[in-house]
Amino acid sequence: MTEPIPERPPGRATGPARYLPFAAAVALTVLILPVTLVNLRDQYGMSGGGAAALAVVQAGPLLMLAHRPLRAWWIVFPADVVGALAILVRPAHAYDVWPWPPAPLIAYLFLLLALALREPRRTLVGVWLATGAASLALHLVRPDRSTGSGLILPVCGAVVLVIGAAVRERRVAQRRLAEQETVSEAERARRTLLEERARIARELHDVVAHHMSVITVQADSAPYRLPDLPEAAREEFGTIAASARESLAEMRRLLVVLRGDGAEGERAPQPGIDRLQQLVESTVRAGLPAELSLAAGLGAVPPAVDLSAYRIVQEALANVVRHAPGARTRVTVAQDGGGLAVRIVNGPPAERVSPLESAGTGHGLVGMRERVRLTGGTLETGPLPDGGFRVAAWLPLSPSAPADTPAPEDV
Template sequence: MRSEETPGPSRGLAVVLRTPARAAEPLFAQAPKRWQRRLPYAVVAVALLTLLPVTASVLTNDYKAGGGWAGALAVAQTVPLLLALTRPLAAWAVVLAADTIGAVVLVHADRITGQTWPWTPMVIVGYLLLMACLGLRESIRTLVGVWLATGVVGALLGFLQPDGVTSTHALLFVLAGVMLVVTGALRGVGDAQRRVAEQESISEAERAGRTLLEERTRIARELHDVVAHHMSVITVQADSAPYRLPDMPEDVRAEFGAIAASARESLSEMRRLLVVLRGDGVDGERAPQPGLARLQQLVEATVRAGLPVELSMTAEAARAAEAVPAVDLSAYRIVQEALANVVRHAPGATTRVAVRHDPGGPQGEGGPGEVLVLVVNGRPRSAPVRLESSGTGHGLVGMRERVRLTGGTLDTGPLPDGGFRVAARLPLHAPAEDSS
């Protein structure tokens, strides 16, 4: 079992950068945590509540601009910052126009000498905040255009520069460029991480699909041996019927011959299909498929590998499963996969395997009943083996497919004490056809 890691500050920032806002959405709207989504609002609110009164006060007291002009410029230069959360490009156009008008108005202020111009300190702070919002959302081409436009406007205003002022044109141009580069780089890192995460998700889905197909192919190969046995019996019985029953009518003799021919043709088709499923064009091993009769050997081999396993299997369960080869094979494979998972993920854990026959089924309705398979392991005694992400991972997938094959049910999950439980019900009758 893997425990969830608590993301640190750097990991939290990476998550935020991997989930940029879509068009017309607030900045960080796709962030996973509520405080991350509200952070831009808090920053802009603090900036607005600070810059608005300070701008009005500085323009009135330091520059001696008219009270009406000071208030109007303070509102025009700061309030559009609210728009920066959803439409930073539009906010930038409004703020740049307001800052330009403010610079022209300040040329005629009563105390312009000795002050900063064309950009006041409040304008620089608000503009840099706007650049940060732009850098986290817009493309590189847009950011370059915004930066060049800032420089061009400042250069044009230089023709109106009054005497005795401290020029801030170059300062804002440089600081805006630095802010755009930093935030644009962060945005690029976030985009790259998001693309990697998307590719990993796609690869994981493809790997899961490939694992499922491989497991179904493996089941098909094994079922070939089971079905081929029954088809061989049918062929032998049909071929030998005329010799065992010499007095049968000619039409019955012909019917048995047709049955034998059809069975042989089916066997030939299955052999050709098996060659395709094996994928190598050659015959594979022809050993009989295992069943519950070989479960004791499997448990003994697992014990020799260092895993303490206790087996409890009734003779009724073995006999009942043997009568239905698909159930016999599926029960064996489920136990085999479960023990393999214990060896990999919970080495040294005490494990209990129980197999029994329920003659009445889950509702006590009589009939052939079902085979119940239970594999429970405790906590691992040593550190689990960390599997490579490229592994096959056939364990639970194989169990589910084999349970589906027999029309049964599978219940898997962790236990409160740190162990794991696998429980399967395999009906001893053919699964009902889906009428839909």
């Protein structure tokens, strides 16, 4: 289950980019503060101390735009109203702008933009209504002094809020989409892993069922093949045969669940190393120049290893066809110490053409790793310096306990 996405996007930039909003807030403050001070002192005739104090309250909170714009608004908005009232007691001049002088008006629009990028719609509507109400009230107090800035601020403020809110909503939508894609990819990987495990279970049934059937037949026929057996031994063989038949019945019931309806083809005999030559030949007919090097005298190979080796080669060749069409490929199967070494190496594509599938998910590698883990072997995969790819698996020929849990990269 994913965490609910809050109204305020929690994603933050990393590296030097995370300091850009703070640098912008400092630059804006450094620009607006002296302009406001000079404007209040020279244009509106305020004393130096009063102009400085009012300019600091009006422009200083802009330093909080990057992280606390709402707190900055609670300071700047009353300060702008007080500044408008303070200007009102001064004599009017021909070029006075009232109630919102140019510098505080521009600073207020930047403040609204910062609010729109961080705060929810409800807060933005409240801020805009308060701004419009203050502009209207000041206009009604002295309509003769109003020069139009009381209308400009609500109108421009609404435009800025709409633009900022649209940018913020787009950012939130992109983040939600990215999270959903991440969750979907994880679910696809998990589903693929479960499907591969179910397929392996079906194939193992065919391997294990043969041996269980042999045990049942031998246990049932032992009293007839060995007539001099004591009665206790006969009973023991009967118990073994009954247990084997019960185990086979349980396996077949589980197999019905795993296969589901319409999977009759799964009952065909499972392939092994002896069919690798046919697999490579069919790949060559499909247009992939592949060759097989199969060591002589491999001897008996355990059924699970035999099947796993075939499936690994099959999936590796399919990946070459999908992602590197025309690449020369060599398949090598040989005994290495106490295990079977399976290696599939392909070069770069013969021509720089688009692969048949450009969006690989790596799910084929998930199946390979699961099969190798099942037999207790090891798997190495990765690109080669010349642009090719290498898959190398080592499967023990003697029974080996698989790992209890898959490695993180397996899933």
